[in-house]
Amino acid sequence: MPSSTLHMILELVQAMSVVMVLAYLLIRTTFFNEILDRRLTPKNLLFLSIFFGAFSIYGTMAGFDFLGAKINIRDLGPSLAGLVGGPIAGLGAGLIGGTHRLLLGGPTCTSCSLSTVLAGVLAGLIHMALKGEVVSIRLAAAWGFVMESIHMGMALIVITPLDTPVIPWETRLDIIKGAALPMMTASAMGMAIFVFIVKNLIREREVEGAKKMMEGELKVAREIQMGIVPKIFPAYPDRPEFDLHAFLEPAKEVGGDLYDFYELDEKHLFFVLGDVSGKGVPASLFMAITVALFKACAKPGRGPAETLNMVNSQLARDNEACMFVTLICGILDTDTGEIRYANAGHNPPLHIKGDRSVEYVQAAPFPMAGIMDDCDYSEHTLQLHRGETLLIYTDGITEALNMAEELYSEERLERDLTELAGEPGQTIISGLADKVRAFAGNAPQSDDMTMLSLTYTGKDYDQR
DSSP: OOHHHHHHHHHHHHHHHHHHHHHHHHHTSHHHHHHHTTOOOHHHHHHHHHHHHHHHHHHHHTOEEETTEEEOOTTHHHHHHHHHHOHHHHHHHHHHHHHHHHHHOBTTHHHHHHHHHHHHHHHHHHHHHTTTOOOOHHHHHHHHHHHHHHHHHHHHHOOOTTSBSOOOHHHHHHHHHHHHHHHHHHHHHHHHHHHHHHHHHHHHHHHHHHHHHHHHHHHHHHHHHHHHSOOOSSSOTTOTTEEEEEEEEOSSSSOSEEEEEEEEETTEEEEEEEEESSOHHHHHHHHHHHHHHHHHHOOTTOOHHHHHHHHHHHHHTTOTTOOOEEEEEEEEETTTOEEEEEEEBOOOOEEEOTTSOEEEOOOOOOOOBTSOTTOOOOOEEEEOOTTEEEEEEOHHHHTOBOTTOOBOOHHHHHHHHHHHTTSOHHHHHHHHHHHHHHHHTTSOOOSOEEEEEEEEOOOTTOOO
């Protein structure tokens, strides 16, 4: 390739780069999103014509003289207008760029002006043939070559009195030989780059649309999930024997923590709290299954260990995802305050005693539910006296992180709970939640946070 040809290519590519920068700014506007949505209103078509017509004028002005002719990228603007806006936008941009070129005069002013208009119209017909779809990058580049080939051909055959001075055939041929490759290359590159930018925008819109749809679905999923757990407190205003409150705050739209409670009969209250492995949608599905299994398995006369054994067997069956859940489930005897409970690998609960001291309730460790279907969970007993409280929580509480990546910790939970000892269950739950949030500060929530407090108040005639 002669050095002069390479120099001309570089000059035109430089001019084309300016057009691409401006085009990139254009496609980031709300206006261009309307074009991609095929809202080709008269106002939008006029704007396309003016904008890309200005590109065409710039393409002429940024060109350079060669043997009395103008080497340029003028046809690029109308072609882009036609490809995204159809024949009307292409024609409008072509008329603006072509009229400007005609007014400049010169030996090829007529052919150059006509080719500019033709470039916009033909590109618009491509837009129509594709029913408004954006052309492929290859087709865009090919059209850049074809467009300038037409330009070169018209420069040879179209000669009018407006072309002054009239240059000889041989000189015209020399102009075409020198200008063809630079103009074809710059136009093809410009067309391909513009289409590449537009296609990236379309992909971004598709991703953003999918993201919004997913966010909407997750919002519905969160509402459904939160509808699974009881949320109205006090839960049993007509039962003076006990006071129960719970709290669940997922780290994401949906989570894997769970709690539930219901009366088995007039004197027995069943409760369960758990933490599914993982986060997000899989954990939320496993959580929903776990809650449903407990509702199906917890029956009058069936102890918490037996219930947990049944639930574990169902969870472990065909558990190809190898998910598991840590659990504490129990039954409160509302006449005596006795709690029978079973623990499947969960954090030890806390017992607030009558003297307002707080201690962890330790039990023999057992594996999480859902891992092995033949576990035989043990049953433990805890006596709550009048005014005493059992607090169950998930590790989202004790493992909450602050900005210094320090854990809230079991020690801090015990200390803060001691400060709240003797308060109603609702105050205990809300107070602890506030303390955890204050500790975490601006650090993002890393795990679901769940707590359940159960206070035994005794019957009115209980004189203990």
